[in-house]
Amino acid sequence: MAKIQSLSEAVAENIKDGDTVAFEGFTHLIPHAAAHETLRQGRKDLTVIRMTPDIIYDQMIGMGAVKKLVFSFAGNPGVGLLRRMRDAVENQWPRALEIEEHSHAAMANAYEAGAAGLPCAIFRGYRGAELVRVNPNIKFVNCPFTGEELAAVPAHRPDVAVIHAQKATKKGDVLIEGITGVQKEAVLSAKRSIVTVEEIVDDFDDVHPNATVLPCWTVTSVAKVPGGSHPSYTQGYYARDNASYLEWDKISADREVFMEWMREHVMNETPEIFAKRVAHLKVQG
């Protein structure tokens, strides 16, 4: 049964040094506040999984919190490369970074298989693609009926999944609307989960019967953090802060500038700042 608690408590109780953690979000609903809280609490040696690592993983890698990255597309969406990640891969700064690299299809299927309790995912993939050479976690099996060769990857089974969503009920049921990405699968594939939400409501009586809802007993921890996905967006609440994504390209270009920015905007801040950051981006209801 989900605990409704502060983000600080949720991170302290659920994320341990050395854990495998999936902070998921597909452009929409990226859990920035939870990633920042994880950095403030000094977590280290994390293996982080994500289809589209962007600013938050650039920040976590740049701060030296990450031992290994499992991913399929590492970019600053609509802007360019991830400079802190490049620095770690190319120059081992601030530490060496192990990488396990997949395609989007493989990652999505691996979450799906994890949610489905399977040890692996089978899909038609990786034909003629060179990742097969460098990633030992890509294998092939034959369809026992047609003989067709199909790709296989291990299911994702993170220790913790961390996502941001629109709403939770007081019991801890969670509603995700719009571009839902792989967040439901990430939570269902994980041993524990933290969900930050814009608001907590009495019930979901007015919600569509087939909307994406995670029942309270599938979620470990719910924390209310308005604006918690900034500079990503939350459909129905606030728009994407495109300027911040552009700004990140400059901040992340220099180690000193990056460290100073992180000290000021992450390490010395609290989750409450996120509500202020989205004030000018509010969507008209």
Added chain:
Amino acid sequence: MAKIQSLSEAVAENIKDGDTVAFEGFTHLIPHAAAHETLRQGRKDLTVIRMTPDIIYDQMIGMGAVKKLVFSFAGNPGVGLLRRMRDAVENQWPRALEIEEHSHAAMANAYEAGAAGLPCAIFRGYRGAELVRVNPNIKFVNCPFTGEELAAVPAHRPDVAVIHAQKATKKGDVLIEGITGVQKEAVLSAKRSIVTVEEIVDDFDDVHPNATVLPCWTVTSVAKVPGGSHPSYTQGYYARDNASYLEWDKISADREVFMEWMREHVMNETPEIFAKRVAHLKVQG
């Protein structure tokens, strides 16, 4: 791009003798009108697929239209056995019936794999279950990472999927709400599809962004048949006609009574009758 046409045209253009057809619906939204039209048009030697064959397949089997049944649970829901199907299996009346029998999990996974364009579905199933002995379409593969043995079944790839849904737009986009069963997967796994709907509307602008919608270019044919799932129900339109399910137990108990009932209520009727059949079952909006 979906054609919007009469049910009679839709069946004539899409269902051929000898085809493999999935009339799907999971208690909710069972496409009775389309099955009756198929019988009226004299289709024969059909292979019919369905997780939960109930009255419509009992009718099709009893009328001799079915060569083979692929299924996982054949019962009159909440009432008892399917008497026409029993007569065919036990006494070959009116003809012998081939059966390919699966579990629900296998059937659901086989539709899912069909929709996903895969040749087979892999799942954790059939352990210690004797269907493995009598169904050669159940095989096993090993996970290439853990060695775990997993069940495999061929994907469903019907020639035609037939479903009933709440609404279509004038372009032919289809909306399914409530208990959606395997209907989306059935349509996406099939070469052609027929969807009967309660009403045709201008657009789905007021529909939830994550509602179950089949875009018009994934559907072959849309026919407006109000009441078309009776005595099954359509959420938001009319309730289940429980009395008809009870009555079927009596009608189907005797070959003569069955044949006479079919002549009167199916063979000599038109799809327009369905609107009248649900008049007393309407749901208050």
Added chain:
Amino acid sequence: MTNFTSTEMMTVAAARALKNSDVCFVGIGAPSAACNLARLTHAPDITLIYESGTIGTAPDVLPLSIGDGELCDTAVTTVSVPEMFRYWLQGGRITVGFLGGAQLDKFGNINTTVVGDYDNPKVRLPGGGGAPEIAVSCGEIFITMKQSLRGFVDKLDFITSLGHGTGGTDRADKGVTTKGPSRLITDLAIWEPDPETKEFTVTSLHQGATREQVAETVGWKAKFAAELSETPLPTAEELEVLRDLHARTKAAHSGN
């Protein structure tokens, strides 16, 4: 104490075995009544899941089918059937699954497929439906069936779903890690598997039922626990809630 039927005793005994934290895969009939009785008495937060895709339902009346509209209307969410079988059942999220069938053996294996030979059956039954995977994917299985020589047989005509197989470690030897049938609740008694042999053993007799009655209505030599309890009687509240539920159900379903 009011009078009660053996079916009511069976339903009440099954309901009591459920905990507030359980997530149940519910079938139609006795399991549905037991699960909803538990929800309306000692287990208000119990999660009821029907294989039609409805998760966390709280129907006011018992459904006639596993896909009634009220299950969807009162559910926390309704998912597709492939998702139900992949994420929810196979995903290992169900703590208790209910099964019953035409034939049961002493190890909790069940037949709902055929009476007689598979290819030339005497009676073609509905088939397994969800049972083959419910039997192995749920944390544990409760079986509710009325005792009879026709149903409780020494050897099944067909093994639709696995219980404890041939007993002992056979279930685990087949690679199944879940507990399997942990409780058999009949109209006469409660049976539990012997820790070693996994054979169902009577652990509690319902009021009025005798060892002889129990032994005469099963097709194998019934075993009894050294210390045999008497099943606590249904309480007045349990009977009232159960009868109200059935009355509401009858009124609703004959209303059409």
Added chain:
Amino acid sequence: MTNFTSTEMMTVAAARALKNSDVCFVGIGAPSAACNLARLTHAPDITLIYESGTIGTAPDVLPLSIGDGELCDTAVTTVSVPEMFRYWLQGGRITVGFLGGAQLDKFGNINTTVVGDYDNPKVRLPGGGGAPEIAVSCGEIFITMKQSLRGFVDKLDFITSLGHGTGGTDRADKGVTTKGPSRLITDLAIWEPDPETKEFTVTSLHQGATREQVAETVGWKAKFAAELSETPLPTAEELEVLRDLHARTKAAHSGN
């Protein structure tokens, strides 16, 4: 005829290659502009799909990312990302996929992974994302890239996604049944694979581009078709619609 840039020519040429009945898997940048230009001109019913899960979108402005809110707001439906890759891409429903990358070879193989050695890269690029499966699951692939010696290379540092492999029947030999790269649209020309060798061959030159320019900006010996066309110029309508789209986009995205 007004003036236009080579990027505009490239976008217009890509847009024209799309049919009203196409179902396109759209990437950000040039493909997004081309697909939406097609939708706003000759192909009003074209279906645009972004890998974030949005199906049948009709954005008023170009998205900055593949998951912008407007894509969802204007979509026929929005599905989960696993469903997008399973039912829609792998399901074979996409007629045209767009790809581009840091490096391209003459057979349409693409690198978006690393410059240099994989384990010790000179430049760590973003990686493949959807490309490895887009390349093999879509009916055909259009590639849009500006020509340069850095990008059009004789040998890729890494094969992120398959084009025609080593040419000839190599793609089919790998068990891939889709057409692969059928068109390469650059700022200078349109290239199509030779029917036999599958090597990209220039079939049409854009206005003002010369054979020499084309040959000097690729890292292999460029082949030219026997009959070389001149790409029809952008029409006034195409340019107006494209420029309006970019102007709306700029206004919307700087508005915050």
